[in-house]
Amino acid sequence: MLKKKEMNWDPPVKTDPDQTAEDDPAKESSADANRPLEKMSPPELLEKIKQLSEESKKNYDLYLRSQAEMENVRKRNKRDREEWLKYANESLIKEILPIMDNLERAIAHCQNDVSLTALREGVELTLKNLQSALIKSGVEEVKSCGEDFDPCYHEAIAELADEKAGPGTVLQEFQKGYLLNKRLLRPAKVVVCKAAQTQPNQTANPEGVCEKSIES
Structure with missing residues (x-):
């Protein structure tokens, strides 16, 4: 009969979790770092x-x-x-430089030609160019004549009576006002229609006789 071979079998060794944590150098170092200062050695x-x-x-x-x-x-x-x-203001100045050129040309032209018509046309063209440059930069005029007086945009310098216009209506404009991107640059100086003054009622005496109280 065949003999059974004897096999040597060692049971697994159980490890203690607490003991493993204590033997781990990294965990031990972390634990030492978190220890209170009172428990540390010098x-x-x-x-x-x-x-x-x-x-x-x-x-x-x-x-x-x-x-x-x-x-x-x-x-x-x-x-x-x-x-x-x-x-x-670089872009604005670039827009104004051609206007200066036109003014210089107009002055030079007047020296050779005394025609006032040519001078007027040159000045009108220069004014249009200047207005166009200002509009491109966000500048616009304040509406005044025929509008109701607005203290935010108008500065009243005088009052006139006008039966055709209502009280507070702007009649004349002495100096234009301007806005820059809807913000006021300067107010318009205007003349405003004033309200008609009513005369107080006076008791008239057609006969011109002074009335005196009659003593009884």
Whole structure:
């Protein structure tokens, strides 16, 4: 008969979770780092102080860098704003330069020709070019004549009586007002129609005789 072979079998060794955690160096180091300072030994306290000092130095360096970056941003924004303000009217000036050229041509033309008609046509053309340039930049005139007086856009310099116009109506315009992108640049100086003054009723005595009380 065949003999049965004897097999040596070792049962698995049970591990204790608590013992494994204690034997793990990483967990042990983390546990040591989270221990209260009162339970640390002097060497551990020195190591903790060194670690915190290095972290503090890194944080301070990051703070200085962020402050320097913020200062650079402020300086750059200030420089860009100054540059923008310096050349903000560049497009408007470019529109006005051809108008100056037309004025110079009109003056030169008047020196050779005394015709007032040619001078008037040149000035009218220059005025139209100037008005067109201002309109492109958002400038528009304030409506005045025939409109109701508006203190937000009109400045009354005189009052006149006019039976055809109602009280508060603008009759004349001495100086035009202008808006820039719907914001008032200057008010229009106008003459306003005033309300008709009613004469107080007077008791007339047709005979011109003074009435006196008769003493009884």
